[in-house]
Structures are given as structure tokens and as C-alpha cells.
Amino acid sequence: MLGLLLSGTPLAAPRASAAASPVCLSGALAFDHRDAEAGTAKPWVTSPARNANWELWGQTSPGSASRLLASGLTGVDGGTFNACYQASGPLPELHMKFLSASTQTWRVIPDRRSATPYSFTTASLTDVATSRNLGTVKVPSPIQGAWNVEDTLNLLYWKRSNPDSGCWTSHQANGACDQLTVVWDPGASDGGYWDYGNTNYVILAGDMPDSHHLVLHEAGHWLQWQLYNHWFPRVTNCNPHYINRSSSTTCAWTEGFADAVAAYVLGDYRFVYPDGTSYSFANGRSTPGWDAGDTVQGRVGSSLLDLWAANGPDGGAWSRTIRLMTYNASTDFREYFLTDRPTASPPLSTTGTARSIITSHTIDY
Known part of the structure; x- marks a missing residue:
């Protein structure tokens, strides 16, 4: 399977102390959609959002502003993600952000004047000292169509027959x-x-x-x-x-x-x-x-x-x-x-x- 051209690797964390250890938020991103390919009944189907951009945001010290800690792509094996940050102690706040884009290779935006994909965030977790599994994270209903498009475009990308580059x-x-x-x-x-x-x-x-x-x-x-x-x-x-x-x-x-x-x-x-x-x-x-x-x-x-x-x-x-x-x-x-x-x-x-x-x-x- 052809790999996606990555726009960047997870952001580098500050130099950690000897006591630093990874704190991770993991899970799988999914969306509900009506399946026209199944006929006029268009049954509701839950599908994984694969190769979708994710970001890990959080506070690294009490009272500090939330900042981007890591970024990456959901997996092709079911929209899985494992977002980690090397923390030297409990993180005061931590949350995930998901975007209807795949690196800088394709994106779904709300209007022609926008340069920003659809996005949503998970609920904030506080005083996070150990890794957490968020389970299945569902795209909010009003915007789930954006991830339906994002995921569908994987199918074309994987068959694009370009061996020369990503x-x-x-x-x-x-x-x-x-x-x-x-x-x-x-x-x-x-x-x-x-x-x-x-x-x-x-x-x-x-x-x-x-x-x-x-x-x-x-x-x-x-x-x-x-x-x-x-x-x-x-x-x-x-x-x-x-x-x-x-x-x-x-x-x-x-x-x-x-x-x-x-x-x-x-x-x-x-x-x-x-x-x-x-x-x-x-x-x-x-x-x-x-x-x-x-x-x-x-x-x-x-x-x-x-x-x-x-x-x-x-x-x-x-x-x-x-x-x-x-x-x-x-x-x-x-x-x-x-x-x-x-x-x-x-x-x-x-x-x-x-x-x-x-x-x-x-x-x-």
C-alpha cells in the first residue's frame, strides 16, 4: 500500500528530565453516515476515519496556555490514534483535536473562502498523570459528512498509481x-x-x-x-x-x-x-x-x-x-x-x- 506524504512528524517535546515519561491519549476516530451505495434505504453505517489529521493539545504547567504537543494521522487499520507527550509530571489539562484533512494532501473545508478544515475537540481531561484510552471518538453529527469525504479520498489516493512520489x-x-x-x-x-x-x-x-x-x-x-x-x-x-x-x-x-x-x-x-x-x-x-x-x-x-x-x-x-x-x-x-x-x-x-x-x-x- 502506498504511504501518505507526511507534512511533518509529531512536534518535538522540550528536553525532558530524567523522570519524564510518555503520557498518551489513544483510541479510534469514527463517523456515522448514510450509505448510498447500499441502495435507496441508505442505512446508517459507522466507519473509521482513516489517515485523518489529529493534534494533541494541553497545558504543561498550571495556569499556562494550552498548546500543541503532538500531531499525526489516524491509522489505516481502523482510524486508531496514539498521541503521546513526554511529561515530567501530571499535565493540568489535555485534549485531542481532529481535522477533516490528511496531511497537506487533501482537505475538506466549509466554504471557498476558508483555508481551515472542519475540526472538533474532545472533552478536556485534567490532572493527567498516566495514559488514557478514549475508546471510539465519534465525529459530531452535524459535520460527520466532512470525514466521510476525507476517508473516501483515501480510496483514490491508494490507487493513484504514482510510484515516483507521495x-x-x-x-x-x-x-x-x-x-x-x-x-x-x-x-x-x-x-x-x-x-x-x-x-x-x-x-x-x-x-x-x-x-x-x-x-x-x-x-x-x-x-x-x-x-x-x-x-x-x-x-x-x-x-x-x-x-x-x-x-x-x-x-x-x-x-x-x-x-x-x-x-x-x-x-x-x-x-x-x-x-x-x-x-x-x-x-x-x-x-x-x-x-x-x-x-x-x-x-x-x-x-x-x-x-x-x-x-x-x-x-x-x-x-x-x-x-x-x-x-x-x-x-x-x-x-x-x-x-x-x-x-x-x-x-x-x-x-x-x-x-x-x-x-x-x-x-x-
């Missing part, structure tokens, strides 16, 4: 990563898009975090922009756009890629809406209700998924396409398939099984 793509080196920013306003109605050309943030609203497909789809637009080194095709005839209907070659390519990102990362073959309804990408030459060709995002997305499939011609993964996209920025699917795939090292096939796949989805070149 950043999202190989265009950045460790220590200089671009940060994926998601704005989530639970009370807003404006959302469900990537704010290209303005903030370049993913914008979510209301119950949109309930759909992991939606979160990953919008993050997929940002990832394509990153792979193309801050360039993006000039997209036309894309408002509105539909999975099964014709739009334009540029719309079908960018929306189809984002659809495929979400389905590939989650290991399925559909798009799931925040209300729990879903739409299958399964389609053939005579599928009712589907337009034909590479102006249809569902035709493009399903072609990509079949090319990347375990039994597909691309080696059972998307890694070669991801690598290709870092040095060949395709304007549309035709350019990706006919012009750019042969330039991959080794070349990605455009004949045989690969050609049969796109033909089965009515893309005839």
Missing part, C-alpha cells in the same frame, strides 16, 4: 504536492461539480458525501487535471450531460473518465446518486435507451473500465493509462485510443481485444 501525480515531488480541496456545505444546494478555472476545488453540498461514487467522480476531474499538469480539454455541449446520451467528444471523454475513476476505485460498474439510486454502465450495440459512439460518456467510461479490467488487455489495472496521461494529454477518447495508447511504454493495444471492447460499446474507429 503526491497525487508524478508532476510533483515530495514536499511540493498539490492539495486536493473539497468544499462541503451541508446547508447549501449548489454542489456536485469541480470548480475548474476558478478555485479548482470540488464543490459538494447537502447529502452528496453519502455517495462515494459522486465524491470520487468529482475528484476524478481534479485528478485528470493533475495528470495533465494543470491543463484540461476545452469541453463543449456538456450542460446538461447524461450517462446514456450523446453530448460531445470532449464532454464524453472527461465525464466518462470521471465515471470510470469512481467505478474503478470502488470495484463496480455503475454510478450511484446521493439518494441511493444507481445507473449501470453495462451497454452493448443494441442496449435500449442508449445513444451510440464516443460522444456518449457511458460508452467511453465502460470502454475504459473494460480495458482496465482484470481480464482486459491493459494488464488488469489502470496504471499504464495513468502513466500515459502524465505525458500525453488527450483531448478526447479518439485521441487517447488511436494516437496516445501506441505511445505508451510498452504500447497499449488498439487492436484485437482492445478494439473489440470499444466496438462492443458502439465506438467504431
Whole structure:
């Protein structure tokens, strides 16, 4: 599993006396959420908040101001944390702070003008002389969607196929990563898009975090922009756009890629809406209700998924396409398939099984 690029290690404690010993607060961070992927009933599920930033705050002497004592990330094994400080005696006050961010690699903020992730603190403990286990710490209900997004983005990060650095793509080196920013306003109605050309943030609203497909789809637009080194095709005839209907070659390519990102990362073959309804990408030459060709995002997305499939011609993964996209920025699917795939090292096939796949989805070149 690829490791996260850490923005820093736990803060160094002052030089301790010989009697100093670690005082730790441990536990696991979790959040409740409605699970749209489970269907329209959207059952409540409790999930761990993995790779989320935590901070240990406290007073080191009576009457002193509370200060940051240590920081780190919750674990990938269930959102666990173990926050420690070398103390020479009882600490007058101690508490944890949790943030909806993962180092400086991604974050969830409340509005476009903010630079600060959502956060909350645990109750203060007083006169702490020994380590304490806080058990399961739950994200407060009004803001739990922020950690749902934070945790979901782990899935994309872990499959980003960048062996060159801990950043999202190989265009950045460790220590200089671009940060994926998601704005989530639970009370807003404006959302469900990537704010290209303005903030370049993913914008979510209301119950949109309930759909992991939606979160990953919008993050997929940002990832394509990153792979193309801050360039993006000039997209036309894309408002509105539909999975099964014709739009334009540029719309079908960018929306189809984002659809495929979400389905590939989650290991399925559909798009799931925040209300729990879903739409299958399964389609053939005579599928009712589907337009034909590479102006249809569902035709493009399903072609990509079949090319990347375990039994597909691309080696059972998307890694070669991801690598290709870092040095060949395709304007549309035709350019990706006919012009750019042969330039991959080794070349990605455009004949045989690969050609049969796109033909089965009515893309005839």
C-alpha cells in the first residue's frame, strides 16, 4: 500500500528530565453516515476515519496556555490514534483535536473562502498523570459528512498509481504536492461539480458525501487535471450531460473518465446518486435507451473500465493509462485510443481485444 506524504512528524517535546515519561491519549476516530451505495434505504453505517489529521493539545504547567504537543494521522487499520507527550509530571489539562484533512494532501473545508478544515475537540481531561484510552471518538453529527469525504479520498489516493512520489501525480515531488480541496456545505444546494478555472476545488453540498461514487467522480476531474499538469480539454455541449446520451467528444471523454475513476476505485460498474439510486454502465450495440459512439460518456467510461479490467488487455489495472496521461494529454477518447495508447511504454493495444471492447460499446474507429 502506498504511504501518505507526511507534512511533518509529531512536534518535538522540550528536553525532558530524567523522570519524564510518555503520557498518551489513544483510541479510534469514527463517523456515522448514510450509505448510498447500499441502495435507496441508505442505512446508517459507522466507519473509521482513516489517515485523518489529529493534534494533541494541553497545558504543561498550571495556569499556562494550552498548546500543541503532538500531531499525526489516524491509522489505516481502523482510524486508531496514539498521541503521546513526554511529561515530567501530571499535565493540568489535555485534549485531542481532529481535522477533516490528511496531511497537506487533501482537505475538506466549509466554504471557498476558508483555508481551515472542519475540526472538533474532545472533552478536556485534567490532572493527567498516566495514559488514557478514549475508546471510539465519534465525529459530531452535524459535520460527520466532512470525514466521510476525507476517508473516501483515501480510496483514490491508494490507487493513484504514482510510484515516483507521495503526491497525487508524478508532476510533483515530495514536499511540493498539490492539495486536493473539497468544499462541503451541508446547508447549501449548489454542489456536485469541480470548480475548474476558478478555485479548482470540488464543490459538494447537502447529502452528496453519502455517495462515494459522486465524491470520487468529482475528484476524478481534479485528478485528470493533475495528470495533465494543470491543463484540461476545452469541453463543449456538456450542460446538461447524461450517462446514456450523446453530448460531445470532449464532454464524453472527461465525464466518462470521471465515471470510470469512481467505478474503478470502488470495484463496480455503475454510478450511484446521493439518494441511493444507481445507473449501470453495462451497454452493448443494441442496449435500449442508449445513444451510440464516443460522444456518449457511458460508452467511453465502460470502454475504459473494460480495458482496465482484470481480464482486459491493459494488464488488469489502470496504471499504464495513468502513466500515459502524465505525458500525453488527450483531448478526447479518439485521441487517447488511436494516437496516445501506441505511445505508451510498452504500447497499449488498439487492436484485437482492445478494439473489440470499444466496438462492443458502439465506438467504431
